[in-house]
Amino acid sequence: MKIGELAERTGLAPSRIRFYERIGLLKAVARQDNGYRSYPDDAVLALKLIATGQRAGFSLDELRTLLPGDLAQWDHGSLLDTLRRKVRDIEALQAQLAQSKAQLAGLMAQIEARPQDMDCAANARRVLSGMQLAEPGDAPPPKAGRRR
Template sequence: MSTTAMKIGELARRTGLTASRIRFYESIGLLGEVGRRANGYRTYPSEAAVTLELINAAQKAGFSLDEIRTLLPGELGRWDHDALLGTLRRKVAEIEALEAKLAASRAGLLTVIGQIETRPEDIDCTANARRVLGSILGGLDET
């Protein structure tokens, strides 16, 4: 691995992240050790760009920062293959459960929309709202 150090501005340009976001990831321990020059400027190894890209991709895939912390190895060459696969499979299962819940919510909303749109001509909006709510609540009468 390369040991070429770069300042935060260059790292930000390489990764497309803001310097404040990089400092945040550093402050919560996702970036590991960061060097400091005599003038106080941070210096990052080239591997920091790979780590930041992994963090960014994992967040886009729905992983929380705590989940990402458990996924990232101390060194990029030391992945725990089984733990990584297990975590990725759990995330897929969570996404599938969320998709099922969203599909059920969508179906319920479409049913309500259909009931509202098929309002009988002889009732007003208030009566239709009672009719729709009654069907949603299992036919309970509104009094």
């Protein structure tokens, strides 16, 4: 099939398809006598896998090592190992994002706990003076409103 049909079947721009070919993600592309590219039916599946992989957070380098030259030659164990690693990476990122969210929520609570008689600049100084530079793995700051 020609690149226009492949683009239509995958929803990818022809320039994107040529890019994937140029960097070695899309293989087995033949040239006709007139120089036009001729793509096998497997190219649709390969491109859909690449697009799905990118949406799932795989880098192009990761996809290059993950995708076999021939889709029929996929190493089941290696594929599962790679997918498990990606899930662990995503879980670590989720934990980091949850920590960042908690820190921001705590900061917002501290800002919103401004005493009635305090202007914004003084409140900013109050909040900033209570902040510590967080190190990776530190617990979020205590919630505003807690008094000891």
